[in-house]
Amino acid sequence: MRAPFRRSTLAALRGFESSGTAITLLPSAADYRQTLLAKIAAATRRIYIVALYLQQDEAGQEILDALYAAKAARPELDVVVLVDWFRAQRGLIGAGKQAGNSAWYQAQNLEHDQEVPVYGVPVQTRELFGVLHLKGSVIDDCVVYSGASINNVYLHKLAKYRLDRYHLIENKALADSFQRLVQKDILPSEAVHRLDLPSPPSSRSLRGEIRQFRQHLKRASYDINEGVRDNGEFRVIPLLGIGNKNPLSKTLCDLIAETDEQLTLCTPYFNMPLVVKREINRALKRGVKVDIIIGDKTANDFFIPPDEPFKVISALPYLYEISLRRFMQKHQTAIAKHQLNIHLWKDGDNTYHLKGLWSDDRYTLLTGNNLNPRAFQLDLENAVLIDDPKGEWLKPRAEEIALLMRNTHRVGKFDELDTLSEYPVGVRTFLRRVSRVRVERLLYRIL
Template structure:
């Protein structure tokens, strides 16, 4: 697999050939949950699930029970669930101390005859400095890709949902490539341990293995063996990308995509906090005359938002911190906003939340990713993406329909003053952000949250 040589010569990024009829985009979390459960129930050979977490709630139980049922029906089925090591062993933010989801995995395992392996992947020795943010499920030869984790809100099991992107690709070469990466670079590591069994090692006892694991991950790549004879620059294709740490290949491709744009860039991100490299490419694109649309969640649609009438928690300041960033950006680019060259769209749908990420470049490239396009994603977490190249616009109708569904719940910001400022925020938020700004701790927060 070859990456592009330069931003001005983008044809060198090649991948796995696709048939347009093998690609399907879903538009709702409920539809995604139904599809995922149906695929698990009909699996014949393998199920590999990568997610930040599999939560001990109704939706999480539904998924885990489906996996055990599939294993009982077909004992030879190869099942592996990969979740973040640290996230699985703690309770929810703000909740009391607990054994986390791992204790639940062990209880479910003990009650079942057949084993479903759940692996904890420790990307760093501490959760604050890096987690498993790898996305993508492989069920037989189907790749199901979304930024969503596995719990009630991501799967719309109850009243509220967290809106994400949902892509299905039926392609054996892509499925094999993603499974090979998991086996070769993740499951083979001495730092990786099962969470569904008793006697899980303490993190401090495997610190050396974790550090060695992270160093190896920096060199890990998807290795998709596609004969050159099958590759044409004029056909629909998909390239899987992966990266962890500064200047990794995924980061470079994201910046190269932005740099290669000629007419249009569309960006989705739930947390408005671009890395400096992304901000630089956006500014350069605006100077080139490229039209840019940025879709971001309203602060009330952020998954960390807590209504002012509820007890304040420090984590609840994050949505406001991102809005401060967005207002600053909008103020700096008010001229481009006024001319409509730059369009900012805020997503909000009642009390639901927004978790979409990705890029669309000049109609020919679409990046499906769990990468939040923020400094944490660019430096700390293990991230991946699927880059679709569509030179003949075979998937244009699907992309337009997906964007239409996203934009239905947005409003356009036509002036930076439409966004609230620090003085408008609830007192606890205003005081905390003022204190952070005085001590410059807000800069640290932008880097790790």
């Protein structure tokens, strides 16, 4: 049986009163790009863009041009862009030495009379051990929430797209809380600096400030003074988390433990923390139906076709598949009864970046959290939990799940997945080597 304290734990969360009509679901990456551009053009008071990165490509240029145009049209607009400090100052993985996006931000700053400040936010002294993984941009009183970063593939500017979730939440109190976190807990830090101005300080010189900043973030939270606890009404609940046993990670586990009948999860990287696997195991034992939507290994953003030169990073999708195969083998009985359903997503050579959780007919979690050890321990993560006790948002919720399932197929047996012997030679050789030296656990933890 489910532990009795779980429901009171979720009920104690404070959130902002809202309604199902205040949330709009966008069906595709292209729709998200067009809506983001329209929202920026129509903004009258504030634009806070928050992303892991704003890439120098056609889509990135389109968004940055729109921000400069909005600022020029209305100089009183409060415009702020936040990106990860380290990600902005390096090139793409495997693309050789590059200047990084920060050089582009500086060049764009010189070309315009108005300023669109781009702040680099370091949450750890090295990118490998933690990045800015906050989601949710604020445009006037709307929170535009998606796990997508800003580049061609995330915004489907050219031929390919990377599937994510895209929601517009019209709620002034929620938008204010997102803005206040940036203004009070991020921008004042001595570790945070503008990247659109020349000669930002070196990462090495900021190590002390970054450590202090990370400690501060562990104590930070969204301002929910205007929020209410469970009162039987529709609410949106902002959550923040960084480091071990943080409030967001705890709520994720509580949501799984709270589920009575139906749990749906999606993650791009099947590399779940032990605490999550334990809660899923317990849910299955008490009879909960569990659906997990995952990208096929070829739809992983780290996948490299076998006919291209091997890179270590390209082994990750195979590591995730190995983990999934083990999980399915352990739960084959539940899979055979259709109590546990594994849905693999694949749509041509497009990629998959879905994250989230649906618990029974009540809770929906919008998040950038990948449900992996890195998200639970290293990165700065957030989420918006939708609490719908009266079921007024069930139709759009079901429509979203159906949309996300559209290009999936159910895997009925664990042996339908490839084994090590069927992997490309470079991947096979690497995985056998790392298995011998026990590096696999480290890879699972940090990637």
